[in-house]
Amino acid sequence: MTAPSISFEFFPPKTPEGAEKLRTVRQKLYACKPEFCSVTYGAGCSTQQGTFDTVLVILQEGMEAASHFSCVGATQASVREQLETLRQMGVKRLVALRGDLPSGHGLGGEFMHASDLVSFIRVETGDYFHVEVAAYPEVHPQARSPEADLRALKAKVDAGANGVITQYFFNADAYFRLVDDAATLGVSAPIVPGIMPITSSSQLIRFSDACGAEIPRWIRLRLQSYGDDVDSIKAFGHEVVADLCERLVEGGAPALHFYTMNQAAPTLALCERLGLNVAEPAVA
Numbered sequence: 001m002t003a004p005s006i007s008f009e010f011f012p013p014k015t016p017e018g019a020e021k022l023r024t025v026r027q028k029l030y031a032c033k034p035e036f037c038s039v040t041y042g043a044g045c046s047t048q049q050g051t052f053d054t055v056l057v058i059l060q061e062g063m064e065a066a067s068h069f070s071c072v073g074a075t076q077a078s079v080r081e082q083l084e085t086l087r088q089m090g091v092k093r094l095v096a097l098r099g100d101l102p103s104g105h106g107l108g109g110e111f112m113h114a115s116d117l118v119s120f121i122r123v124e125t126g127d128y129f130h131v132e133v134a135a136y137p138e139v140h141p142q143a144r145s146p147e148a149d150l151r152a153l154k155a156k157v158d159a160g161a162n163g164v165i166t167q168y169f170f171n172a173d174a175y176f177r178l179v180d181d182a183a184t185l186g187v188s189a190p191i192v193p194g195i196m197p198i199t200s201s202s203q204l205i206r207f208s209d210a211c212g213a214e215i216p217r218w219i220r221l222r223l224q225s226y227g228d229d230v231d232s233i234k235a236f237g238h239e240v241v242a243d244l245c246e247r248l249v250e251g252g253a254p255a256l257h258f259y260t261m262n263q264a265a266p267t268l269a270l271c272e273r274l275g276l277n278v279a280e281p282a283v284a
Contacts, residue, residue, distance in 0.1 A: 005254070005256075007034050029264055039068060066093035069117070079117070096156070133164055135191060140152070153187060164187075164191040168196035
């Protein structure tokens with residue numbers, strides 16, 4: 001099996017201690033030679049400055065960095081200003097998303113969909129930015145139908161997106177069906193599967209329920225059976241996700257995008273299993 005191209009996702013730390021911990025995590029993961037590292041930010045742009053700060057540090061460390069860029073509630077003027085800020089920072093990659101508003105807020109702003117944001121980025125900056133967008137192998141939780149979700153993906157790519165990163169999933173068939181259905185619609189951009197390491201039963205169930213990712217019954221039951229046995233959960237989770245990654249790569253996935261949750265060890269262990277050049281052992 002040929003080693004895949006990989007990328008990592010981080011979220012911005014909230015404290016100086018968190019920033020130092022994340023710096024250590026990044027240095028360990030850089031041994032895997034990622035194509036780029038992306039940085040999320042919270043609902044309603046609540047942590048945008050933290051995102052930009054983290055992106056800048058990654059660039060200063062000599063790595064390619066992609067800033068998540070949400071448009072919900074935004075105006076054209078504010079997006080134009082943020083794009084110029086990112087250009088001046090040296091950012092050349094974006095993950096363009098509609099995003100979610102904080103509770104109690106309406107849609108607002110001048111952008112209804114992520115495709116509107118992608119179109120605006122292209123009008124304002126041409127081909128300066130490499131733009132990735134999101135896709136959902138198990139259908140976006142707010143989509144009216146699977147067909148509507150696919151049409152939304154095609155609209156984003158037609159608007160100028162270079163690539164696609166999926167929500168995480170544990171059913172490889174869902175990913176391959178998405179790829180086939182998208183190709184049938186004429187989507188030619190590469191669709192990169194998002195990978196979530198399993199390290200905690202309760203955390204995984206909470207995240208999955210919130211974002212619409214399905215945990216297969218056999219995985220959920222096995223995780224629940226381990227109770228508070230963290231070591232067994234991690235060992236089982238590693239095998240599940242490693243097997244998933246191997247099937248995806250063997251099936252033609254163009255790359256893998258890891259949701260690191262700002263932890264090094266689980267992703268390092270998966271990279272080692274996939275035959276990537278990891279310079280140090282997977283330790284916490």
